[in-house]
Amino acid sequence: AQRVTQPEKLLSVFKGAPVELKCNYSYSGSPELFWYVQYSRQRLQLLLRHISRESIKGFTADLNKGETSFHLKKPFAQEEDSAMYYCALKLDAGGTSYGKLTFGQGTILTVHP
Amino acid sequence: DARVTQTPRHKVTEMGQEVTMRCQPILGHNTVFWYRQTMMQGLELLAYFRNRAPLDDSGMPKDRFSAEMPDATLATLKIQPSEPRDSAVYFCASSGTGGSGANVLTFGAGSRLTVL
Numbered sequence: 216a217q218r219v220t221q222p223e224k225l226l227s228v229f230k231g232a233p234v235e236l237k238c239n240y241s242y243s244g245s246p247e248l249f250w251y252v253q254y255s256r257q258r259l260q261l262l263l264r265h266i267s268r269e270s271i272k273g274f275t276a277d278l279n280k281g282e283t284s285f286h287l288k289k290p291f292a293q294e295e296d297s298a299m300y301y302c303a304l305k306l307d308a309g310g311t312s313y314g315k316l317t318f319g320q321g322t323i324l325t326v327h328p
Numbered sequence: 329d330a331r332v333t334q335t336p337r338h339k340v341t342e343m344g345q346e347v348t349m350r351c352q353p354i355l356g357h358n359t360v361f362w363y364r365q366t367m368m369q370g371l372e373l374l375a376y377f378r379n380r381a382p383l384d385d386s387g388m389p390k391d392r393f394s395a396e397m398p399d400a401t402l403a404t405l406k407i408q409p410s411e412p413r414d415s416a417v418y419f420c421a422s423s424g425t426g427g428s429g430a431n432v433l434t435f436g437a438g439s440r441l442t443v444l
Binding site for chain 1: 438
């Protein structure tokens with residue numbers, strides 16, 4: 216069965232420090248990975264997806280199939296990055312896309328001034 | 329800016345009472361999801377629909393939870409009877425198919441349920 220693991224429930228860093236939020240997955244098929252973010256008092260929203268290979272708000276994430284990981288990184292954290300971050304995995308449903316996502320447990324990132 | 333609308337935003341009820349949460353997906357989105365968010369479990373998928381047909385509700389306790397989509401503009405999640413362990417934030421999300429937006433979920437603001 217597919218699974219997404221975010222080993223850190225809480226992560227604290229100081230402003231300007233590098234940050235890495237870990238995500239590991241288990242799935243035998245061809246995965247599509249996402250990072251969603253929930254800022255305080257805001258809706259859960261897409262941050263980035265691996266197929267886009269883009270940097271959003273300074274964050275990047277590389278899919279490492281050998282290590283089955285999709286860690287989220289930012290070289291210099293900002294206070295406004297403080298939020299809940301969820302890693303999510305979409306199953307490869309034989310080419311028919313239903314968009315079903317399995318989420319990890321989430322990591323609360325706090326960036327201190 | 330298209331949004332997923334959920335009601336109620338907050339609900340406090342007593343154990344044993346029926347709770348109904350409603351969701352209006354984004355117009356044109358044909359896949360609708362119900363997730364439950366707790367600190368311990370994170371985001372758990374309860375059920376989801378495509379073109380109003382239930383595809384998977386294995387994450388939902390069948391004895392007390394039910395999910396329906398009576399039409400393309402309304403999805404409902406009902407708990408009867410409610411229990412204190414159901415206290416959580418319930419999110420509805422929708423997605424379309426095809427194009428760059430496929431597989432990208434748009435979430436509602438959530439319904440925060442407290443069962444006393």
